[in-house]
Amino acid sequence: MGCDYTRTALHGYLDGELDASxxxxxxxxxxxxxxxxxxxxxxxxxxxxxxxxSLCESAPRSLRKKILAELDAATSVPITERVSVWRxxxxxxxxxxxxxxxxxxxxxxxxxxxxxxxxxFTASELIDAHIRSLQPGHLTDVASTDQHTVKxxxxxxxxxxxxxxxxxxxxxxxxxGRLDVLGGRNVAVLVYARRKHFVNVFVLPTKEPDTPIHPxxxxxxxxxxxWRHQGMEYCAVSDISVADLxxxxxxxxx
Amino acid sequence: MEGFAQGRSSDVLDxxxxxxxxxxxxxxxxxxxxxxxxxxxxxxxxxDVTQEAMLRAYRFFRGFHGGDARAWLLQIVRNTxxxxxxxxRPVELMTEFDEELHxxxxxxxxxxxxxGDNRERLGRALETLPPRFREVLVLRELEGCSYKExxxxxxxxxxxxMSALARARQRLQRALMQPPVEEAPxxx
Numbered sequence: 001m002g003c004d005y006t007r008t009a010l011h012g013y014l015d016g017e018l019d020a021s022x023x024x025x026x027x028x029x030x031x032x033x034x035x036x037x038x039x040x041x042x043x044x045x046x047x048x049x050x051x052x053x054s055l056c057e058s059a060p061r062s063l064r065k066k067i068l069a070e071l072d073a074a075t076s077v078p079i080t081e082r083v084s085v086w087r088x089x090x091x092x093x094x095x096x097x098x099x100x101x102x103x104x105x106x107x108x109x110x111x112x113x114x115x116x117x118x119x120x121f122t123a124s125e126l127i128d129a130h131i132r133s134l135q136p137g138h139l140t141d142v143a144s145t146d147q148h149t150v151k152x153x154x155x156x157x158x159x160x161x162x163x164x165x166x167x168x169x170x171x172x173x174x175x176x177g178r179l180d181v182l183g184g185r186n187v188a189v190l191v192y193a194r195r196k197h198f199v200n201v202f203v204l205p206t207k208e209p210d211t212p213i214h215p216x217x218x219x220x221x222x223x224x225x226x227w228r229h230q231g232m233e234y235c236a237v238s239d240i241s242v243a244d245l246x247x248x249x250x251x252x253x254x
Numbered sequence: 255m256e257g258f259a260q261g262r263s264s265d266v267l268d269x270x271x272x273x274x275x276x277x278x279x280x281x282x283x284x285x286x287x288x289x290x291x292x293x294x295x296x297x298x299x300x301x302d303v304t305q306e307a308m309l310r311a312y313r314f315f316r317g318f319h320g321g322d323a324r325a326w327l328l329q330i331v332r333n334t335x336x337x338x339x340x341x342x343r344p345v346e347l348m349t350e351f352d353e354e355l356h357x358x359x360x361x362x363x364x365x366x367x368x369x370g371d372n373r374e375r376l377g378r379a380l381e382t383l384p385p386r387f388r389e390v391l392v393l394r395e396l397e398g399c400s401y402k403e404x405x406x407x408x409x410x411x412x413x414x415x416m417s418a419l420a421r422a423r424q425r426l427q428r429a430l431m432q433p434p435v436e437e438a439p440x441x442x
Binding site: 046 | 267291301362363366369377394397430
């Protein structure tokens with residue numbers, strides 16, 4: 001009883017905390033000391049009992065949840081992210097509005113049926129094409145206020161001849177035309193100006209019967225009107241007021 | 255405080271600090287709960303104290319500049335547990351830690367192995383130890399902490415961690431060899 005090594009080195013050895021030379025020294029001592037050998041065996045037995053025992057207890061899931069909620073409360077949301085929250089809210093509201101309006105405007109755009117009254121492209125394709133056209137150099141392929149220049153320009157470029165009229169006298173001067181692709185189809189685009197704003201009128205042939213001018217659609221601050229008349233499908237898009245847009249649509253419809 | 259500087263408390267952290275906390279500290283929630291559970295000997299109290307310690311850790315997180323996140327967290331958990339014990343069970347903390355190392359009792363590895371095979375009995379024996387013995391055993395045997403980590407967490411000088419463990423193990427063996435209360439012979 002009372003071997004010095006039991007007090008000074010045995011537990012460090014057991015725990016792997018001795019450096020190499022002290023560890024070797026203790027092993028040499030262990031060969032000749034029955035007391036240390038027995039104590040070490042007992043300690044190892046206790047250790048394996050503790051490790052087998054599964055005494056470790058894990059945090060309950062409910063505690064983890066509570067802590068996460070407290071961390072949320074103690075975390076500041078930076079101003080930019082606050083803004084973005086409101087932007088998401090605004091975006092969500094806009095999407096709802098568009099969904100509601102397009103449901104009304106184009107009953108066929110709903111998930112159940114594809115109504116023949118809806119155009120052969122989506123609202124986002126339409127808006128994307130409109131926004132793309134507003135980038136520098138993209139608005140017109142042929143810039144002319146003369147309908148007699150614009151109309152022949154389309155010849156040979158499309159398999160149909162879009163009706164081209166100028167409404168400068170009514171406040172919607174024709175500024176040109178271009179080719180575009182919408183819903184995977186080549187379409188003609190007539191570009192009208194309204195003060196400093198532009199209106200894109202997408203025109204493509206259709207076999208569907210005529211329709212009146214449908215109620216407006218709205219997305220990302222742009223509105224559009226859609227109708228069919230005499231074998232042509234029209235979609236007028238702009239950021240001008242719906243009343244102005246409707247006025248132009250009626251001029252084209254006649 | 256030895257080991258780690260806890261730094262200045264700050265009530266509100268931003269989302270980036272939050273993400274860093276979740277990445278570095280939150281994975282050690284189980285270790286935090288386990289230490290509290292064995293220090294307080296009650297799951298219910300441990301939940302409250304662990305929650306409080308986690309929030310304290312979060313508020314001190316700006317003062318944590320890398321290193322051993324588990325030891326940093328366990329130090330806070332341990333301090334929170336002791337504050338709780340002082341307030342709610344002061345008697346438990348009155349045990350002298352520096353008691354003399356008694357000569358080893360004659361415990362055979364075989365009898366210890368048999369007693370230790372009973373999880374309940376082992377757990378109860380551990381709970382009879384004073385908190386300062388209990389914590390070094392839990393940190394070393396259940397959490398696998400090094401002497402250096404144990405020193406940082408418990409504020410014991412590193413040179414005395416080994417002797418603290420030696421005493422704690424001896425106490426546990428004695429507790430384990432005591433006949434369990436239910437099995438103790440009763441006078442008729």
